[in-house]
Amino acid sequence: MPNRANLDEIRAFFAKMMAAASGTDDPRYERAFELVRREAFLGPGPWHAFGFTPVAGIGPRYVETPSADPIYLYQNLLFALDVGKRINNGEPFLHAGWIGSVAPKPGEVVCHIGAGTGYYSAILSVLTLPDGAVHAFEIDENLAHRARHNLAPFENVAVTTGDATRLPLPPSDLIYVNAGVVAPPPSWLQALRPGGRMIFPWRPSETVGLTLLLTRAGAAFKVKPLGPSWFIPCVGASNEGECTRIPDSREAWSARSAWLRADREPDGTAVAVYRQMWFSSVEIPAGQQPVA
Known part of the structure; x- marks a missing residue:
């Protein structure tokens, strides 16, 4: 019989597949x-x-x-972090695509909201070396404790236990959100530096779930829908009562810009309206496009 692949070979192949799923070379x-x-x-x-x-x-x-052999982990499956709460380590190919879309760069500051036990925080930390920093937020005390232990070897990562919708975020180049959000809190939008990106699962209703990529461009935020996504709700950012105009699936997919209401009130292009921010179907003016 030919020799079977060992764990290092399987892990290396998994890494190649993840890199391919990221859509980048x-x-x-x-x-x-x-x-x-x-x-x-x-x-x-x-x-x-x-x-x-x-x-x-x-x-x-x-x-x-069937056993505790790590070989089972290197495939595109979710694995439980907490079976009772149905909290999982996210789908690898989805996260690879997200990470490729936001393109973390060396030296950038990243906030990871909903860090779980820290696996994707660790990936982000490696991609921001040298001189970058990752601030991992996890509201579940047990998961945050595990993340702090797991991430100890990654010197550019700090773990905060608490509600990221209420805690201050540092000025950020990237905000990476791993929980379903009805509307992003203004504090997250305000934390983005010029050209900063935020990726999150948008859940404006029970029947709509998609990934949004926001990029700061002056007072506005460029919006790009990326694909379907379904995550557990984000504590503090999942109140549908905040919404005075709930989009259907077609309207949600048509979102092209977002605004804080303190900067601009909703107009006839609005597809979703919240107490403090709103989404528009119209792209932001060319003069406000983010600089690459």
Whole structure:
């Protein structure tokens, strides 16, 4: 029989697949996903993979790996961080695509909201070296404790336990949100530096879920929908009562700019309106486009 692949070979292939899923040719992505070991952030095995089913009336369930061999972790599956709360380590290919879309650069300051046990915080930290910094926020005390332990070897990462919708964020080049948001808090938008990016799962209603990429351009924010996404709700940013105009799926996908109401009140182009901000179907003026 031919020799079977060992764990290092499987991890290296996983890293190549993640780099391909990022949509970029930057060699740093493959190195980052090979360097950061997924098993170091999931706790001792066996682990529980989150299984989906297309059959109506049959909900998702967890499937336990046959053993504690890390080889099972290097595939495009969600694994539980907390089975009871249905909190998972996010889908690898989705996150690879997100990270490729926001393109973290050396020296940038990143806020990771909903860091879990820190796996993607670690990836972001490697991609911002040298001289970058990652501020990881996690509201669940147990997960934050685990993240602080897991991220100890990554000297440019600081973990904060608490509600990122209420805590001050540092001036940021990138805000990376891993929980479903009805509307991003103004403090997040205001924390973005000129040209800064924020990526988050937008959940304006129970039936709409998509990834939005926001880029700061003066007083406005350029909006780019990237694809469907479904995350657990973000504590402090999931109140549909904040919305006075709820978009349907077509309107949500048509969003092209966002504004704080302190800077500009909603007009006839509004597709979603909230107490402190709103989304428009019209792109921001060319003179306010972010500089690359």
